[in-house]
Amino acid sequence: MAKSFTGETLLIVENDDVFREQLTKVMRNRGFDTVAASGLEEAKAAIMTRAPAFAVIDLHLDDGSGLEVIEELKMYSAEARAVILTGYGNTPTAVAAVKLGAVDYLAKPADADEIIDALLAADGVMPPAPENPISPEEAKRVHIERFLERTDGNITKTARLLKMHRRTLQRILKRTPDIGQDSG
Structure with missing residues (x-):
């Protein structure tokens, strides 16, 4: 309950x-x-x-x-x-x-x-580890996707919100081609 x-x-x-x-x-x-x-x-x-x-x-x-x-x-x-x-x-x-x-x-x-x-959680007691933890790369991908959605896919605005250079974001997107793609 x-x-x-x-x-x-x-x-x-x-x-x-x-x-x-x-x-x-x-x-x-x-x-x-x-x-x-x-x-x-x-x-x-x-x-x-x-x-x-x-x-x-x-x-x-x-x-x-x-x-x-x-x-x-x-x-x-x-x-x-x-x-x-x-x-x-x-x-x-x-x-x-x-x-x-x-x-x-x-x-x-x-x-x-x-x-x-x-x-x-009681003080000093750690909650259990997640059953299906995501990798740091997956967390980064999800984070970037959220910002891309907020800016309707605008790379320059997304980079500004993420406080990174536009070219850095473009390199990340090239290495991770499924970002922004519908996975379902």
């Missing part, structure tokens, strides 16, 4: 509009009282208005870092449980997130069950 989170506020900070809306809807259906923010400044305002019990925070925001959101969250609610989501994980950033108070650091795409498991 699923646990009820009625009254538990969950802040979702994600700059990908589609992913944010989907995750907000799913978590609301799971019983969370969700508040969504698209970036650092919106997240800070939401935290000051009503400090959440839980937070799911994208590491790379258009106007800052998800790490800054964790710092702000912990100032207003030291007991809040936060999970960082990222398309590009690296060890130093994961360590920094945990030091700031995140309970876990999940690679995108993470589903609602993985996120809830991480948010509710």
